[in-house]
Amino acid sequence: MTAIDVQGLSKRMSGFALEQVSFSVPRGYITGLIGPNGAGKSTFIKMLMGMVAPDQGSITIHGERAGIAGAAYRANIGYVSDENIYYDCLSLGQMKEIFKSFYPRWDEEIFKEYLDRFELPVKKKIKDCSKGMKTKFALALAFSHHPDLLIMDEPTAGLDPVFRRELLDLLAEFIQDEKRTVLFSTHLTTDLDKVADYITFIHRGKLVFSETKDEILERHLIVKGSKELLDADTRKEFIGLRETDFGFEGLTADGSRLQSIFGSSALYHQPTLEDIMYYTAKGGKAYA
Numbered sequence: 692m693t694a695i696d697v698q699g700l701s702k703r704m705s706g707f708a709l710e711q712v713s714f715s716v717p718r719g720y721i722t723g724l725i726g727p728n729g730a731g732k733s734t735f736i737k738m739l740m741g742m743v744a745p746d747q748g749s750i751t752i753h754g755e756r757a758g759i760a761g762a763a764y765r766a767n768i769g770y771v772s773d774e775n776i777y778y779d780c781l782s783l784g785q786m787k788e789i790f791k792s793f794y795p796r797w798d799e800e801i802f803k804e805y806l807d808r809f810e811l812p813v814k815k816k817i818k819d820c821s822k823g824m825k826t827k828f829a830l831a832l833a834f835s836h837h838p839d840l841l842i843m844d845e846p847t848a849g850l851d852p853v854f855r856r857e858l859l860d861l862l863a864e865f866i867q868d869e870k871r872t873v874l875f876s877t878h879l880t881t882d883l884d885k886v887a888d889y890i891t892f893i894h895r896g897k898l899v900f901s902e903t904k905d906e907i908l909e910r911h912l913i914v915k916g917s918k919e920l921l922d923a924d925t926r927k928e929f930i931g932l933r934e935t936d937f938g939f940e941g942l943t944a945d946g947s948r949l950q951s952i953f954g955s956s957a958l959y960h961q962p963t964l965e966d967i968m969y970y971t972a973k974g975g976k977a978y979a
């Protein structure tokens with residue numbers, strides 16, 4: 692089952708273009724959206740939420756076409772923005788009163804539980820809250836209207852490590868019934884190591900891959916060797932290369948192929964998600 696289906700999505704802005712992005716987010720799992728600064732993650736998330744209109748392509752959420760006009764599907768989405776989208780002059784309690792009127796499945800008891808759990812003072816004005824408190828408030832709101840889908844833009848940024856771990860546990864709990872789905876962007880790939888089932892990687896407005904985390908980690912390989920192994924053909928096998936006077940280290944997306952080419956003359960190890968992001972972003976331009 693698919694929660695989100697994206698087909699041929701394009702958006703042009705000054706100095707940036709999201710180009711022909713197509714992938715799907717499976718229902719019942721946690722998908723991590725990764726990519727370097729300016730890759731287009733927030734723009735993509737805003738398109739999901741109907742806050743930015745695509746130039747071309749379509750987004751379908753639980754079978755309903757997403758868009759600026761069609762607001763009904765949004766009641767089923769718990770959304771956490773990376774910006775403060777609340778009124779600064781209001782208290783948390785006052786903001787909640789406005790927010791809940793948009794959500795038919797609003798659950799006051801759950802909201803109170805999250806306020807306690809996150810230690811949020813209901814009378815505190817939003818402008819007086821720390822960044823982490825605002826994120827916790829956004830999460831409390833999102834969890835309190837029984838969404839089927841959580842879409843979050845860098846929810847773990849600005850959170851202390853203890854709460855970050857707690858949030859990851861909450862996400863794992865959220866998808867337990869296998870009908871609910873989480874999509875979140877992050878720069879903290881260690882968060883994804885812990886909870887993500889699928890990874891979608893966007894770089895310079897283009898989709899690099901969207902696959903299960905296990906498949907991604909299995910097929911990519913870091914290769915180290917002496918410079919004699921590099922020639923015009925073997926260089927093409929790498930997504931990114933770091934070269935020194937003595938040797939090289941590079942990332943390939945087809946580990947078994949490179950093992951059959953270099954055999955025992957090179958060293959191999961499995962990359963982390965951070966390695967994959969680093970080499971993809973730097974490409975051939977990375978030097979030690």
Ligand SMILES: Nc1ncnc2c1ncn2[C@@H]1O[C@H](COP(=O)(O)OP(=O)(O)OP(=O)(O)O)[C@@H](O)[C@H]1O
Nearest residue numbers: 704705706707726727728729730731732733734735
């Ligand atoms: N309203 C806008 N008008 C023009 N350009 C924009 C607008 N919003 C974003 N951009 C540009 O679109 C590109 C992608 O930005 P976006 O915020 O989607 O990236 P991101 O992957 O979320 O980055 P980061 O990891 O730094 O948050 C950037 O070059 C940015 O300057």
